[in-house]
Amino acid sequence: MRIYTRSGDRGETWVIGGRTAKDDPRVEAYGTIDELNAAVGLAAAEMAEGPGDLWADLREDLYRIQNELFDCGSDLSYAEPVPEKMKVHGEMVRLLEVRIDRLSEEAPPVRRFILPGGSRISAYLHLCRTICRRAERRTVALARVGPCPEEVLRYLNRLSDYFFAAARAANARLGVPDQEYVRSADVFGRGPQPPQSDEAGEER
Numbered sequence: 092m093r094i095y096t097r098s099g100d101r102g103e104t105w106v107i108g109g110r111t112a113k114d115d116p117r118v119e120a121y122g123t124i125d126e127l128n129a130a131v132g133l134a135a136a137e138m139a140e141g142p143g144d145l146w147a148d149l150r151e152d153l154y155r156i157q158n159e160l161f162d163c164g165s166d167l168s169y170a171e172p173v174p175e176k177m178k179v180h181g182e183m184v185r186l187l188e189v190r191i192d193r194l195s196e197e198a199p200p201v202r203r204f205i206l207p208g209g210s211r212i213s214a215y216l217h218l219c220r221t222i223c224r225r226a227e228r229r230t231v232a233l234a235r236v237g238p239c240p241e242e243v244l245r246y247l248n249r250l251s252d253y254f255f256a257a258a259r260a261a262n263a264r265l266g267v268p269d270q271e272y273v274r275s276a277d278v279f280g281r282g283p284q285p286p287q288s289d290e291a292g293e294e295r
Contacts (some may be wrong), residue, residue, distance in 0.1 A: 116233040121164040123226040124247075128160045130222050131277035134215040145264060146212070149257060152190060156250065159183055163247070166240045167230065179242040187249045191256045196258035203275040208273075209262040213269075216261060223247060 135153040138146035162178035169176070207217030227247040233239045262269050 116229070116236055117167060117170070117180050120226065120229040120239075121167040122234045123222070123229045124160050124164045124167070125266040126156055127219060127222040127226050128164075128285050130215070130219045131135070131157050131160065134212065134219055137212050137215055149261070150251075152257070156253075163243045166243050167233070169238075172238050177240050177242065179240060179246050181242065181245075184242070184245050184249050187246070187253050191249070191253050194253075194256040194260040197262040198256075198269070201259075202271075202277045204257065204272040206270040206272055207258070208270045209258075209267045210265045213258040213261040213267070214263075216258035218250050220258065223254060227251065236249075 106280060131153050131191055135150055135157075138150050138153070156186070162183075166172065166177050166179050167275060207221075209254050222237055226245065234244065
């Protein structure tokens with residue numbers, strides 16, 4: 092079986108419902124989700140090299156997330172979404188929230204902005220977080236110009252929070268401190284706060 096078809100040689104590709112340009116916002120959105128899926132696979136592969144079952148729960152999370160990202164891409168590939176065929180649902184978001192809460196308990200409270208890094212696995216998870224933010228931005232851009240399943244947006248928004256929590260938990264498990272932004276004051280933990288933002292200043 093050949094993997095090339097030559098049908099896209101002029102810059103077009105298939106979506107469910109017809110053909111479109113390869114730089115169409117819909118293709119940009121699900122293409123960035125595919126890129127994120129590859130980064131998640133890289134993080135999971137790095138964990139497979141670790142000792143014992145230290146990463147068993149995180150690997151299970153990541154394998155599930157890879158399938159769910161494929162679901163996100165599938166839902167976005169419809170030129171006109173068909174509600175009964177959409178695969179992303181609220182239970183996926185709820186499960187991410189459960190995991191975020193549990194992983195957050197493993198790391199010290201956040202006082203300052205965190206830089207990506209510390210351990211290699213944490214750095215990979217931060218890479219996943221930043222690609223996830225870009226996938227979310229691409230999906231928001233799609234939603235401005237065409238049909239876009241709302242549950243995919245909710246999932247991606249929560250998923251970037253998961254990667255942040257998982258990256259910090261990874262450092263904590265290895266006994267490696269998070270790298271803090273050296274010019275940051277204590278910006279968290281002062282009582283009531285506005286919505287937290289990630290290191291790029293994007294509201295969560």
